[in-house]
Amino acid sequence: MTTAPAIELKGISKAFGPVQANKDINIRVMPGTIHGIIGENGAGKSTLMSILYGFYKADAGEIFIGGKKTAIPDSQAAIAAGIGMVFQHFKLVENFTVLENVVLGAEEGAWLTPSLAKARKLLTELAAEYELNVDPDALIQDLGVGMQQRVEILKALYRQAEILILDEPTGVLTPAEADHLFRILEGLRAQGKTIILITHKLREIMEVTDTVSVMRRGEMTATVKTAETSPELLAELMVGRKVLLRVDKVPAKPGKTVLSVDNLRVVDDKGVERLRGVSLNVRAGEILGIAGVAGNGQSELLQVLGGIRTGTGRITLNGEEIDLTGKHSDAGTRRARGIAHVPEDRHREGLILDFFAWENVGFGYHHDPKYNRGLLMDNDALRRDTEAKIAKFDVRPADCWQTAKNFSGGNQQKLVIARELERNPDLLLIGQPTRGVDIGAIEFIHQQIVALRDAGKAVLMVSVELDEILSLSDRIAVMFDGRIMGERLPHETNERELGLMMAGITDTDRDVPVQEVAANLGHTVGAKP
Incomplete structure (x- = not known):
C-alpha cells in the first residue's frame, strides 16, 4: 500500500500585482520526514508556506493533506487540518506569560482556569518528550529568542499539529541555540511529526533534512534526497550559477588607527553594567570581528559607537575624541564624522x-x-x-x-x-551582516564589506556566526559578560578556542571538555542579563 504524502501542493500560483511570487508550484512532503525548502530571498518560499497556512489565498492550484483535497481559507482551517507554523518573526504577546500565549486563541469555554490548567499539564508532558523546557509562568518579554521560539513550537503542538512549518527558524538564534533546535526537530520526527524547514543555510539543510526542494524566482526547480546532494550543488540550484562558499580576499594591509576605544562602560536603566571597561582599536584597511554569544555586550558596543546609546570612557575617531554624553553625541553627528552603522536589528x-x-x-x-x-x-x-x-x-x-x-x-x-x-564612510559598524540572508546575497554582502576594507576603510563587525567571523575578519575580539576576553588572528585559532572564550573560559587547555563549553554557552544563550 502506497503511503499518501502528508502534504501535496499541485499547480499553486500566487501574484501580488505585477510580481509573480509563486508560479505553478508542485511539491510532495512525505509523513514523518524533515523536508527542507531553500531559495534566495524573494524566491517565494514564505509565500508558498503562507498559502499552506491560510494567510494567503492561492490564485490557482490545489492543496492535499494526507491524500485528501483540503480547502485552507484561513489559519483556523490550517490548524484544524493539523498544520502549525512558526514564523521568522514570532507572533507572541510580550506582556503575557508562556502559558497565556499557548492558550491564546484556543480557549475552551468562557472560563480560562480549566484551559490554563490543561495547558500547564500538557506543557509539562511536551517539555519532557521534546526537550522543550520553558517556565510556563515566565513573561515572554523576559525570555531570550531561543526560549520564545520554543513557546511558538509549544503553541503548535498544543493545537495538536501533525505538520509543523518553520520559517527561517535559526535567523535569530546563536549556533548553540540552533543545535538545540535541531535536536528538538529530530525528536519531533521520531514521534512521527512532519516538518517543513524553510532556510537559506546549507549547513542546516545538510544536517537535519531528509529531502530538500529548491525554489528560484517563484518556481520549483528541483527536489532531491539530501543524502544524494552537496552544498555546492544546492547553492548552484538556488542561484542559477556557481557560488563561492568561502570569502575570497587578499591579506589585509592595515594603516593608521581609525577607531580607538578606551575603558568604555555602559550601565542600563536597571543599573546593570552592560559594558565593563571595553578597550579596542580598528585600523584603516582591516576588519575587526567581534565574536560572542548574543547578550554579552556586543549590541551595546555598536549602539554607543553609533550614537544610539550613551556611555563613559574615551572614543577617538581619526585621532579626534568623540562626545559620549553631550549634545554632539547623537547618531547624526557620528554620520557626519564618517561613521556608517548597519544595526543588528533592521526592523527596530x-x-x-x-x-x-x-x-x-x-x-x-x-x-x-x-x-x-x-x-x-x-x-x-x-x-x-x-x-x-x-x-x-x-x-x-x-x-x-x-x-x-x-x-x-x-x-x-x-x-x-x-x-x-x-x-x-571612514568607519563601518555592522551588526549581524547576513542574518536572514540567502547564500547568493551573503556572497555579495561579504564582497562589498571586503571591497570597503580594500579601499582603506575600517570595519567593526559583530556576528554570532563563527564561520563568518573566521572567514571575514582580519582580527577577532571575543566578548563575554561585557568584557573583551582576548584577541586572536583567524589563521591562529579555531571554533573550539573561540567557543571557550565565548563561554568565559580563557584557559585553552586541551583537556577542557566540549560539554563544559556547551553548558556555559547554554546558561548564557537566550537569557536576558
Whole structure:
C-alpha cells in the first residue's frame, strides 16, 4: 500500500500585482520526514508556506493533506487540518506569560482556569518528550529568542499539529541555540511529526533534512534526497550559477588607527553594567570581528559607537575624541564624522517598515545636498539614487515604491547595507551582516564589506556566526559578560578556542571538555542579563 504524502501542493500560483511570487508550484512532503525548502530571498518560499497556512489565498492550484483535497481559507482551517507554523518573526504577546500565549486563541469555554490548567499539564508532558523546557509562568518579554521560539513550537503542538512549518527558524538564534533546535526537530520526527524547514543555510539543510526542494524566482526547480546532494550543488540550484562558499580576499594591509576605544562602560536603566571597561582599536584597511554569544555586550558596543546609546570612557575617531554624553553625541553627528552603522536589528533600528524603499534609503542622510533643492527635499533625486542602489545591490523586487515591509528579510538587509556602504564612510559598524540572508546575497554582502576594507576603510563587525567571523575578519575580539576576553588572528585559532572564550573560559587547555563549553554557552544563550 502506497503511503499518501502528508502534504501535496499541485499547480499553486500566487501574484501580488505585477510580481509573480509563486508560479505553478508542485511539491510532495512525505509523513514523518524533515523536508527542507531553500531559495534566495524573494524566491517565494514564505509565500508558498503562507498559502499552506491560510494567510494567503492561492490564485490557482490545489492543496492535499494526507491524500485528501483540503480547502485552507484561513489559519483556523490550517490548524484544524493539523498544520502549525512558526514564523521568522514570532507572533507572541510580550506582556503575557508562556502559558497565556499557548492558550491564546484556543480557549475552551468562557472560563480560562480549566484551559490554563490543561495547558500547564500538557506543557509539562511536551517539555519532557521534546526537550522543550520553558517556565510556563515566565513573561515572554523576559525570555531570550531561543526560549520564545520554543513557546511558538509549544503553541503548535498544543493545537495538536501533525505538520509543523518553520520559517527561517535559526535567523535569530546563536549556533548553540540552533543545535538545540535541531535536536528538538529530530525528536519531533521520531514521534512521527512532519516538518517543513524553510532556510537559506546549507549547513542546516545538510544536517537535519531528509529531502530538500529548491525554489528560484517563484518556481520549483528541483527536489532531491539530501543524502544524494552537496552544498555546492544546492547553492548552484538556488542561484542559477556557481557560488563561492568561502570569502575570497587578499591579506589585509592595515594603516593608521581609525577607531580607538578606551575603558568604555555602559550601565542600563536597571543599573546593570552592560559594558565593563571595553578597550579596542580598528585600523584603516582591516576588519575587526567581534565574536560572542548574543547578550554579552556586543549590541551595546555598536549602539554607543553609533550614537544610539550613551556611555563613559574615551572614543577617538581619526585621532579626534568623540562626545559620549553631550549634545554632539547623537547618531547624526557620528554620520557626519564618517561613521556608517548597519544595526543588528533592521526592523527596530534600520528601517521604518511602513515607509517606501526610497524614503528608507534617505533616512539619516536627508540633509545631503544632493537630496535637497533649496528649502525642500528633492524627492526625485532621492528616488533616482535609490533605484541605482537597488540595481547595484540586486534588491528584489526592484521597485523603490515598495514599502519596506513588502521586501523579504534579506532584501531589507540589502537596502540598509546599500544605504550605509554607499556613503564611503571612514568607519563601518555592522551588526549581524547576513542574518536572514540567502547564500547568493551573503556572497555579495561579504564582497562589498571586503571591497570597503580594500579601499582603506575600517570595519567593526559583530556576528554570532563563527564561520563568518573566521572567514571575514582580519582580527577577532571575543566578548563575554561585557568584557573583551582576548584577541586572536583567524589563521591562529579555531571554533573550539573561540567557543571557550565565548563561554568565559580563557584557559585553552586541551583537556577542557566540549560539554563544559556547551553548558556555559547554554546558561548564557537566550537569557536576558
